[in-house]
Amino acid sequence: MSKNTTMKLSKETLEKLHKLAGEIAAEKGRRVTLEEALLVLLEEKERKKNEMNSHKANEDRKELLSLLEMKIEGAGPEDFKEYDFNDL
Helix, strand or coil, X not given: CCCCCCCCCCHHHHHHHHHHHHHHHHHHCXXXXXXXXXXXXXXXXXXHHXXXXXXXXXXXXXXHHHHHHCCCCCXXXXXCCCCCHHHC
16 A cells, blocks of 8 residues: 555535644644544544443443342252252
8 A cells, every 4th residue: 555545525525624624733733734634533433432332341341240139039048959969
């Protein structure tokens, strides 16, 4: 793959990308390339994905713990009897 490539964008998309680059430039206090703006978008997407995965893991963990704490009839210590090995 070459170092640079060309992307075809609609005028509306290009305008939105320039607007985003302008917002990022205002935050950083310096000029920002369109590539940097795209990288910000990709990093934000990755961060949100990681947050969602972390949130899902926490929800799954809570659900598992609630299942472990749930009482099940017929599975208490008083329901188990020792096997008599002498009746063989």
